[in-house]
Amino acid sequence: MSDARKTVFVKTYGCQMNVYDSDRMTDALLPSGYDVTETIEGADLVILNTCHIREKAAEKVYSELGRIRKLKEAREAQGGSMMIGVAGCVAQAEGEEIVRRSPVVDLVFGPQSYHKLPDLIDKAKDTRGLVDTDFPVEDKFAALPKPDKKLTQARGSTAFLTVQEGCDKFCAFCVVPYTRGAEVSRSVAQIQAEAQALVEAGVREITLLGQNVNAWHGEGQDGREWGLGELLHHLADIEGLERLRYTTSHPGDMDDALIDAHGSLDKLMPYLHLPVQSGSDAILKAMNRRHTREDYFRLVDRIRSVRDDIALSGDFIVGFPGETDQDFEDTLDLVRRVTYAQAYSFKYSPRPGTPAADSEEQVPEDVKSERLYRLQDLLKEQQAAFNQSCLGREMDLLLERPGRMDGQLVGRSPWLQAVQVEAPQSLIGQIARVRIDKVGNNSLFASLTDTPVWAHSEISEQDSQAERSLVEH
Ligand code: SAH
Numbered sequence: 425m426s427d428a429r430k431t432v433f434v435k436t437y438g439c440q441m442n443v444y445d446s447d448r449m450t451d452a453l454l455p456s457g458y459d460v461t462e463t464i465e466g467a468d469l470v471i472l473n474t475c476h477i478r479e480k481a482a483e484k485v486y487s488e489l490g491r492i493r494k495l496k497e498a499r500e501a502q503g504g505s506m507m508i509g510v511a512g513c514v515a516q517a518e519g520e521e522i523v524r525r526s527p528v529v530d531l532v533f534g535p536q537s538y539h540k541l542p543d544l545i546d547k548a549k550d551t552r553g554l555v556d557t558d559f560p561v562e563d564k565f566a567a568l569p570k571p572d573k574k575l576t577q578a579r580g581s582t583a584f585l586t587v588q589e590g591c592d593k594f595c596a597f598c599v600v601p602y603t604r605g606a607e608v609s610r611s612v613a614q615i616q617a618e619a620q621a622l623v624e625a626g627v628r629e630i631t632l633l634g635q636n637v638n639a640w641h642g643e644g645q646d647g648r649e650w651g652l653g654e655l656l657h658h659l660a661d662i663e664g665l666e667r668l669r670y671t672t673s674h675p676g677d678m679d680d681a682l683i684d685a686h687g688s689l690d691k692l693m694p695y696l697h698l699p700v701q702s703g704s705d706a707i708l709k710a711m712n713r714r715h716t717r718e719d720y721f722r723l724v725d726r727i728r729s730v731r732d733d734i735a736l737s738g739d740f741i742v743g744f745p746g747e748t749d750q751d752f753e754d755t756l757d758l759v760r761r762v763t764y765a766q767a768y769s770f771k772y773s774p775r776p777g778t779p780a781a782d783s784e785e786q787v788p789e790d791v792k793s794e795r796l797y798r799l800q801d802l803l804k805e806q807q808a809a810f811n812q813s814c815l816g817r818e819m820d821l822l823l824e825r826p827g828r829m830d831g832q833l834v835g836r837s838p839w840l841q842a843v844q845v846e847a848p849q850s851l852i853g854q855i856a857r858v859r860i861d862k863v864g865n866n867s868l869f870a871s872l873t874d875t876p877v878w879a880h881s882e883i884s885e886q887d888s889q890a891e892r893s894l895v896e897h
């Protein structure tokens with residue numbers, strides 16, 4: 425009965441795993457009568473899927489809750505209702521504290537509970553301020569429905585697929601092992617079934633996700649223990665799947681099979697997010713990263729030896745406790761030697777419960793700011809140089825959605841750059857060959873080459889016509 429249906433608005437903070445989780449929540453809510461809405465005002469259910477990684481990320485939630493409280497009160501004044509749920513890593517880390525600080529919240533649930541969401545919503549109707557942050561023994565992935573076909577189509581031609589969750593590394597600055605729990609790998613069969621369902625719904629590119637995705641391991645179909653390299657080979661056999669990526673990797677878990685997959689798998693995109701955090705051995709040790717800067721250089725050389733056009737991205741923390749000027753110079757030196765196509769960098773943020781937060785060698789805020797500024801300057805320069813090197817180059821784009829101007833589409837390059845191209849809407853979801861004509865500050869501009877698109881994709885012309893009508897309807 426359509427008039428009995430309700431709406432859910434989900435706001436996602438943090439990493440790609442949260443994006444994936446938000447989609448699984450809306451998938452799980454669909455059978456209980458909730459359709460997704462993009463506007464918060466009229467929503468019956470509002471979920472904030474939160475991130476605890478840095479203090480700023482966590483604090484955002486409380487300011488957003490203040491804003492939502494007003495919407496809820498306005499709704500109630502008109503005789504309606506609005507249920508508010510807080511999910512994700514702040515929910516896991518702070519639990520009851522959220523309801524204490526923000527009594528407007530009806531429901532708090534951690535990343536291991538979202539398959540129970542329909543049930544929790546029912547319970548929260550009677551018990552306002554319900555908190556569920558258990559790490560249940562049951563396999564939440566097995567309890568979740570397969571990605572919904574219609575919702576998947578609406579989400580476009582790229583998708584995330586979580587293959588691994590949690591982390592056992594315990595870097596001294598990081599909350600993830602506490603908010604996401606111990607490292608768990610999903611089975612090959614589960615991953616294969618989900619990937620297949622995504623491709624059947626029109627997905628052309630899948631990014632495998634995990635807090636430590638390259639720690640994934642599981643029993644393969646040949647009875648042997650597989651790592652991520654073998655898994656990627658297996659998934660590359662799925663017909664209609666054109667591109668594979670994975671993120672985020674720990675340098676210590678890049679095994680030979682995974683490195684070699686970059687040399688032998690055409691579908692594996694030549695772009696790798698490989699965070700190093702610092703270029704100083706003393707700081708790497710204090711961070712408990714379990715590798716040295718030389719280990720990282722050797723690894724990068726090895727990866728580039730199997731695929732010379734691979735581009736790297738990274739994460740960096742400046743101002744970790746005890747970081748000296750020389751330690752920071754070592755980070756700049758590492759960046760100059762490695763060269764990144766893209767990178768994320770942050771000021772160290774002490775997180776409650778993590779070992780580094782208690783250190784007495786905290787770096788003053790103004791020193792952190794100055795270091796971040798210098799590092800970002802260098803990283804920006806490298807990113808601009810990488811983009812500039814693409815000028816005049818031909819490459820394949822996966823055309824994802826309408827662009828900024830009429831008649832334009834936005835596509836992703838193999839190196840994850842956003843590229844604007846003049847192309848008809850009917851090509852959305854297709855891979856097209858383009859030439860880069862112009863390099864702007866935030867995106868690249870390209871034109872289609874003369875070669876017909878279907879000549880570059882493994883699907884036949886007839887299939888691609890069918891695909892187009894699928895996307896258009
Ligand atoms: N699993 C990934 C990173 C997950 S968190 C890895 O092992 O690299 C994403 C990024 O946030 C990290 O790479 C790190 O650069 C940053 N980060 C994590 N904790 C932080 C903290 N306490 N302060 C500042 N940045 C932090």
Ligand code: SF4
Nearest residue numbers: 591593594595598600
């Ligand atoms: Fe956090 Fe990544 Fe370190 Fe795990 S490996 S503790 S997720 S930074």
Ligand code: F3S
Nearest residue numbers: 438439475476477513
């Ligand atoms: Fe944030 Fe949790 Fe991801 S802390 S970065 S949302 S794993």
